[in-house]
Amino acid sequence: MAKKGGNNRKKSTRTYIFSFALILVFWAVVEILGHMNMLSSKMLGLLIPICAYAIMAVSLNLVVGFLGELSLGHAAFMLAGATAGVVFYNSAGLNMPQVLRVIITLVIGAAAAGLFGVIVGVPVLRFSGDYLAIVTLAFCQILKNVLSTTYLGVDSAGIHLAFDQGSFRLEPGAKPLIKGAQPISGINKISPDMMVSFTVGIVLLILTVAFVLNLMNSRAGRAITAIRDDEIAAKSIGINLTRYKLMAFISSAVFAGLAGVIYVLNLSTLDFKKYDYNLSINVLVMVVLGGMGNVPGSIIAAALLTFLPELLRNFSQYRMFIYSIVLIVIMLFNQAPAFVQLRQRLTAKIRGKNAQEPEGGEKADTEFFEAKKQGKEDE
Amino acid sequence: MQFLGYLISGISLGSVYALIALGYTMVYGIAKMLNFAHGDVIMVGGYMVYFTFCSRGWNPLLAVLFAMAVCTLLGITIERVAYRPLRSAPSLAVLITAIGVSFLLQNSAMLLWKSDPKSFTSIISMDPITIAGGQLSIPAETIVTILVSVIIMIILIWFVNKTRIGHAMKAVSEDRGAAQLMGINVNGIISLTFAIGSGLAAIAGALLLSSYPTLIPTTGAMPGIKAFVAAVFGGIGSIPGAFLGGVLLGVIENLSKAYISTQLSDAIVFLVLIIVLLVKPTGLLGKKTAVKV
Amino acid sequence: MALLEVTNLGISFGGLQAVSGFELEIESGHLYGLIGPNGAGKTTAFNMLTGMYVPSQGNIVLDGVDITGKSPEFISKAGIARTFQNIRLFKGMSVLDNVKVGMHNRVTYSMWHGIFRDGVFRDRERQMDKKAMDLLDVFGIADKADYVASQLPYGEQRKLEICRALASDPKLLLLDEPAAGMNPNETLELRETVRKVRDDFNIAILLIEHDMKFVMGICEEITVLEYGKIIAHGDPESVSNDPRVIAAYLGGDDD
Numbered sequence: 001m002a003k004k005g006g007n008n009r010k011k012s013t014r015t016y017i018f019s020f021a022l023i024l025v026f027w028a029v030v031e032i033l034g035h036m037n038m039l040s041s042k043m044l045g046l047l048i049p050i051c052a053y054a055i056m057a058v059s060l061n062l063v064v065g066f067l068g069e070l071s072l073g074h075a076a077f078m079l080a081g082a083t084a085g086v087v088f089y090n091s092a093g094l095n096m097p098q099v100l101r102v103i104i105t106l107v108i109g110a111a112a113a114g115l116f117g118v119i120v121g122v123p124v125l126r127f128s129g130d131y132l133a134i135v136t137l138a139f140c141q142i143l144k145n146v147l148s149t150t151y152l153g154v155d156s157a158g159i160h161l162a163f164d165q166g167s168f169r170l171e172p173g174a175k176p177l178i179k180g181a182q183p184i185s186g187i188n189k190i191s192p193d194m195m196v197s198f199t200v201g202i203v204l205l206i207l208t209v210a211f212v213l214n215l216m217n218s219r220a221g222r223a224i225t226a227i228r229d230d231e232i233a234a235k236s237i238g239i240n241l242t243r244y245k246l247m248a249f250i251s252s253a254v255f256a257g258l259a260g261v262i263y264v265l266n267l268s269t270l271d272f273k274k275y276d277y278n279l280s281i282n283v284l285v286m287v288v289l290g291g292m293g294n295v296p297g298s299i300i301a302a303a304l305l306t307f308l309p310e311l312l313r314n315f316s317q318y319r320m321f322i323y324s325i326v327l328i329v330i331m332l333f334n335q336a337p338a339f340v341q342l343r344q345r346l347t348a349k350i351r352g353k354n355a356q357e358p359e360g361g362e363k364a365d366t367e368f369f370e371a372k373k374q375g376k377e378d379e
Numbered sequence: 380m381q382f383l384g385y386l387i388s389g390i391s392l393g394s395v396y397a398l399i400a401l402g403y404t405m406v407y408g409i410a411k412m413l414n415f416a417h418g419d420v421i422m423v424g425g426y427m428v429y430f431t432f433c434s435r436g437w438n439p440l441l442a443v444l445f446a447m448a449v450c451t452l453l454g455i456t457i458e459r460v461a462y463r464p465l466r467s468a469p470s471l472a473v474l475i476t477a478i479g480v481s482f483l484l485q486n487s488a489m490l491l492w493k494s495d496p497k498s499f500t501s502i503i504s505m506d507p508i509t510i511a512g513g514q515l516s517i518p519a520e521t522i523v524t525i526l527v528s529v530i531i532m533i534i535l536i537w538f539v540n541k542t543r544i545g546h547a548m549k550a551v552s553e554d555r556g557a558a559q560l561m562g563i564n565v566n567g568i569i570s571l572t573f574a575i576g577s578g579l580a581a582i583a584g585a586l587l588l589s590s591y592p593t594l595i596p597t598t599g600a601m602p603g604i605k606a607f608v609a610a611v612f613g614g615i616g617s618i619p620g621a622f623l624g625g626v627l628l629g630v631i632e633n634l635s636k637a638y639i640s641t642q643l644s645d646a647i648v649f650l651v652l653i654i655v656l657l658v659k660p661t662g663l664l665g666k667k668t669a670v671k672v
Numbered sequence: 673m674a675l676l677e678v679t680n681l682g683i684s685f686g687g688l689q690a691v692s693g694f695e696l697e698i699e700s701g702h703l704y705g706l707i708g709p710n711g712a713g714k715t716t717a718f719n720m721l722t723g724m725y726v727p728s729q730g731n732i733v734l735d736g737v738d739i740t741g742k743s744p745e746f747i748s749k750a751g752i753a754r755t756f757q758n759i760r761l762f763k764g765m766s767v768l769d770n771v772k773v774g775m776h777n778r779v780t781y782s783m784w785h786g787i788f789r790d791g792v793f794r795d796r797e798r799q800m801d802k803k804a805m806d807l808l809d810v811f812g813i814a815d816k817a818d819y820v821a822s823q824l825p826y827g828e829q830r831k832l833e834i835c836r837a838l839a840s841d842p843k844l845l846l847l848d849e850p851a852a853g854m855n856p857n858e859t860l861e862l863r864e865t866v867r868k869v870r871d872d873f874n875i876a877i878l879l880i881e882h883d884m885k886f887v888m889g890i891c892e893e894i895t896v897l898e899y900g901k902i903i904a905h906g907d908p909e910s911v912s913n914d915p916r917v918i919a920a921y922l923g924g925d926d927d
């Protein structure tokens with residue numbers, strides 16, 4: 001009785017400390033280098049994308065790693081948040097003090113993405129596995145296509161919304177907010193000082209990580225993990241499957257919306273075409289490489305994969321080629337039974353006497369998949 | 380009359396989707412996996428025909444046969460190297476690996492053949508057919524595509540239902556373990572399924588590019604996804620379902636392009652998929668499987 | 673009034689009547705057995721009692737509350753918990769968390785308490801930890817609280833599953849073949865555990881079991897199903913001598 005939940009607790013504390021230390025060290029290093037003018041403009045340009053992708057990966061991990069459902073439409077939530085945020089930012093937000101303007105933009109982006117999460121989640125979460133993957137992908141394509149045919153603008157007569165160019169007329173001088181498939185451009189940056197924008201990104205990343213870790217280490221998080229491990233057993237102990245699946249799904253969407261907002265405010269343009277399933281898959285790859293249910297892993301993977309093109313600048317045409325091979329090899333190495341056994345034998349040898357050391361909290365991909373698979377076989 | 384024209388070209392586009400969907404559905408039925416890279420095999424098939432027929436002037440039939448041979452080999456290799464080691468791993472792991480393979484094919488093509496678009500010459504050198512006293516002209520590609528797809532589907536249905544190997548395929552699809560115990564070479568059957576699917580993808584690639592002649596390394600991605608949608612739409616695992624789903628999808632896409640909006644046609648296709656799945660989660664011709672507690 | 677009253681319960685799947693005319697009356701603090709050849713409909717009956725299947729006819733009343741065709745969530749809250757034939761633990765979670773998740777509807781707090789880790793959160797979590805550790809202690813696996821559930825040996829996984837079910841403070845506990853796959857020693861130990869559960873927690877237990885020695889040695893009342901219908905009911909002595917029961921087992925040799 002003395003070691004009440006001891007190791008388990010320690011393990012989750014370790015995850016907290018490691019995650020936050022990781023983010024803060026990254027922030028501090030960048031700040032120091034920035035003040036010493038040691039960052040190239042290319043590097044500076046990568047800072048916000050790294051924060052945005054890290055938020056995307058951590059939030060997708062909530063659905064893929066913790067809930068155990070494959071979503072191929074995470075980019076859609078990023079797009080929903082970015083679009084709603086930019087529409088506000090470029091219209092009503094224009095006359096506000098910048099701090100307030102950014103905060104409201106973030107809130108609107110998060111809310112819009114969350115709303116889209118509800119719209120998608122309610123029908124989609126009735127599916128599972130491959131079907132859920134393809135339906136989330138479908139929603140992502142739908143949003144992208146619909147936005148590409150949307151025309152939105154404001155003039156003295158009020159708000160104009162149309163779905164074809166012909167019927168969209170604005171007073172001379174009024175600037176359209178969305179012009180169909182044309183990218184929205186001329187979005188002001190959060191601040192002329194990149195370091196300020198970067199700090200905003202870091203704060204949002206910390207919020208995301210704190211939310212996800214706290215959620216997963218609470219009653220709701222246990223319910224979500226239970227659903228992943230065995231839906232039928234979860235049902236039998238009175239867990240409302242829909243409620244917790246939606247909770248994970250919508251939370252994940254909200255943070256993707258935040259990521260979308262900071263991403264476009266940094267980029268200054270919003271091109272709907274870019275938010276397709278390829279982007280969703282890139283984020284998924286970050287989650288897989290970082291480890292299912294592994295929050296700091298997602299952050300590291302997101303940072304590395306965003307930095308990679310810079311590191312491989314001279315081989316940039318090989319980047320995606322290398323990336324795909326790495327992905328396949330990692331999946332084979334982590335998942336193929338032959339490799340898994342080999343690895344287990346090796347770790348057993350290395351661990352020697354310490355074998356059977358208990359583990360809690362997050363876990364290796366293999367165990368995750370094994371639990372998932374056995375759940376499936378038992379059905 | 381115009382409507383008939385849109386309808387026929389929709390059926391033709393749908394026939395291509397159906398050919399690709401057949402590959403998806405057979406692999407899903409027998410290997411129980413979603414081969415995300417299937418669409419990119421079409422692209423490889425397209426390049427093979429391009430380099431032999433369009434650039435070197437081979438006989439079109441020979442060029443397609445060559446492309447089929449290359450794609451068949453490619454399909455078998457992909458299965459052997461990337462999917463077979465994961466045979467007993469859960470579907471999520473296999474799906475992500477398949478996505479990796481899809482990336483690999485696209486990026487290899489990008490490195491080998493560059494990303495600039497190649498313009499494809501139609502493999503069918505026949506004159507358009509005019510009907511209704513010249514009011515409607517149907518390209519020969521359209522007719523050939525529909526005919527080829529129908530013939531292939533009939534052959535496949537005959538093959539699966541009437542031949543020994545076809546029966547073995549059905550057995551593997553029903554219960555892999557039991558099939559193995561009955562002495563069926565499960566690995567062989569799965570390889571064969573990938574071979575057939577990839578061979579069909581090569582034909583699909585040649586036909587698709589004859590009607591839509593722009594060839595780039597990502598040419599196969601969108602038709603691949605739509606064909607998968609078609610397979611799910613028709614009921615994944617069912618050969619007639621894949622055909623029905625493909626044709627319907629092509630028709631819906633073409634008619635929405637003609638009468639609603641080109642931009643929205645994809646959105647409409649996906650919306651229809653979502654609605655069909657919500658109403659009938661197993662697709663139009665799919666079988667229901669019960670969950671045992 | 674009895675704790676559980678089941679009257680004329682039946683279900684059919686696509687025209688096939690899997691269970692019909694199922695009746696049961698259960699009192700608190702007693703041990704009941706449900707036996708029958710394979711495919712007799714025992715697990716189907718469990719699935720109706722727990723809301724996994726919606727019965728086609730009949731009534732289930734638990735402690736005065738009609739739970740017929742209600743959701744598993746409702747029924748779990750009303751006070752029925754179960755285990756599964758093929759152990760269904762949350763394999764990736766720790767032993768302790770498996771029990772804590774069993775308290776899902778007993779010790780509650782909203783998502784936001786968890787997000788802000790406030791006083792309510794800390795208080796409830798402490799409460800859960802204590803209750804979970806006490807339960808694990810009863811089953812002698814408290815020292816393994818931090819293990820991942822899948823690391824436990826088979827017998828302890830069965831115990832943990834019972835622990836998890838008990839964590840929801842049930843009035844009625846359904847055990848689906850608890851002794852399956854156990855060796856004679858483990859079965860003997862399980863028998864003591866089940867008795868202890870009934871006495872310590874003062875709840876009713878209904879169990880499905882193929883091990884006749886186990887059932888006869890522990891249950892006070894036994895119901896026998898064959899082809900979805902009750903063919904016998906009574907104390908172990910009378911049931912085991914019932915010619916119809918003997919015929920059912922010896923005739924239906926798929927067991």
